[in-house]
Amino acid sequence: MTKITILGAGVTGMTIASQLPKDCEITIVGQHLPGDAPSKDWASPWAAAVWLGTHDTNEYEQKLQLDGLAGLRQLAERHPESSVRKIRMREIMDTGSPDQVWYQGKVPGFRWLSKGEMPEASKYGMTYETVVITPPVFLPWMRDRLEQRGVQFKRVCVGSLKELEGLGHDILINAAGLGVRTLADVKDSKVQPVRLQSAIFKHPTYREGYVRRGDNYYTTAFSHLDGEVYVGGVIEPGSDDVNAYDDKRQMILDRAHENQPDVFPSTDLKKAGFVRDHASWYPARFRKDGGVRVEAETVGGQKVIHAYGQHAGGYTFSYGIAWEVARIVQSTIADTRSLQARL
Ligand SMILES: Cc1cc2nc3c(=O)[nH]c(=O)nc-3n(C[C@H](O)[C@H](O)[C@H](O)COP(=O)(O)OP(=O)(O)OC[C@H]3O[C@@H](n4cnc5c(N)ncnc54)[C@H](O)[C@@H]3O)c2cc1C
Missing domain, CATH: 3.40.50.720 (NAD(P)-binding Rossmann-like Domain)
Structure with a gap:
């Protein structure tokens, strides 16, 4: 053996x-x-x-x-x-071009978003069925x-x-x-830590994944299908600082509100259902x-x-x-x- x-x-x-x-x-x-x-x-x-x-x-x-x-x-x-569990993801892109989306047509339920399904300033977007894990x-x-x-x-x-x-x-x-x-x-x-500060919010009805990417920013809202939503985030390559900072927490909520006002109608942390900070690092090469x-x-x-x-x-x-x-x-x-x- x-x-x-x-x-x-x-x-x-x-x-x-x-x-x-x-x-x-x-x-x-x-x-x-x-x-x-x-x-x-x-x-x-x-x-x-x-x-x-x-x-x-x-x-x-x-x-x-x-x-x-x-x-x-x-x-x-x-x-x-x-x-x-399976979940529907929506990705909105303010950067790059559709030919860079190597998984187009390769992941289940993939389709491009129409102009009407995206913010005006966005270049393109897609939706597909993915998975979420706890x-x-x-x-x-x-x-x-x-x-x-x-x-x-x-x-x-x-x-x-x-x-x-x-x-x-x-x-x-x-x-x-x-x-x-x-x-x-x-x-x-060559492997380095990448710090990622995010926040967890309560939301009884939101049940999807959302990402918006730009050149120097990105925002995410992933439902865990259990009443909680993981909202990200601030990424800092090279840092393993696991502290959460007030200004970044507020910025995360402000961006979530700007992108999905129907899901996050308030920029007040309490009213928005803030539960806890989520700051950690992942190893990247x-x-x-x-x-x-x-x-x-x-x-x-x-x-x-x-x-x-x-x-x-x-x-x-x-x-x-x-x-x-x-x-x-x-x-x-x-x-x-x-x-x-x-x-
Ligand atoms: C905020 C955040 C959000 C993320 N979101 C996603 C996401 O949506 N999707 C996704 O796919 N990934 C995501 N990641 C990344 C993901 O968490 C990591 O890629 C993954 O956990 C790495 O797993 P690993 O098993 O390789 O390493 P680790 O989970 O770090 O495990 C390393 C193991 O090695 C052991 N070990 C290390 N050195 C030693 C030693 N010298 N002696 C003995 N034991 C040792 C540790 O004790 C541990 O058991 C996210 C990470 C963070 C922080």
Whole structure:
């Protein structure tokens, strides 16, 4: 039986574990595990979390994202208790051109918006069916399912991949998110934190997703289909500051009001149903720095498969990365077997 250790118990590590061959013995190790008290030292519990096509991506990353949507849609259909649910998204673009929308015609229910469906100043827009996830439900649900199928979880904090060697695995999967910056034998400084301040509002009837993008701004309103709406946001690449600031909170509501006055009729936080701040960071490896990294490498004698760097898209890329890693694992096992057969 092939022994596999996965470093990282976020959405990336766990989705990978869920897609590995049944005859593998899998242990997930991490400093933070699903079910822990809330901590802002990892990203997965703090995602918005919707499938949203990342615009600045290459063909390979686009495939990973489409596979991500396919996997999440299957969960929505077969396991609604996972919190994954289908939702309609509306994207309004004040920048770029329609030919940059690589997912046109590739995601369910895609259609361009008519002029009358968009603000006058906008260039173009689209709507399609996507998914929304509630991380505090999804992460423990996935952990439970994996444990029921024999996957072990261990709390471990390491300074390098080398420190995991003693676990005796055949393959080590590195899904450590921002941790890859500091692991001594990875030290990928191209991965950086991106701070995102958003806010949660109560809204009993709003049940869709909305995004408006411009050159230097973006605004979002994602219903979680449970009476709460995630309203974003202020993005600051390079910062891991998890504090929420008054002026930014007000700016978020002002923009929501400007874009969807029917949903957010007041710019008064109390009247608008403000519930709480939502400020955290996600690990990103931008396209110019190589983008998402899914590849095998031998590190200090260990067979390692890296899986990290997916912009604001750990959920968007989840099953895409998991299927790609599973494919690399299968071919690594096949190579090892044929090598053994020749000896
Ligand atoms: C406000 C916000 C909104 C977002 N919205 C979306 C969205 O709508 N859609 C979407 O797809 N994504 C979204 N994201 C991004 C998403 O949250 C991340 O891409 C995703 O969570 C990354 O998951 P991960 O498993 O790779 O890393 P993480 O969740 O950070 O997990 C890393 C794991 O590695 C472990 N680890 C790291 N270093 C070490 C070490 N040295 N020793 C031991 N363990 C270690 C950690 O303890 C943890 O278990 C959002 C993020 C934020 C903050």
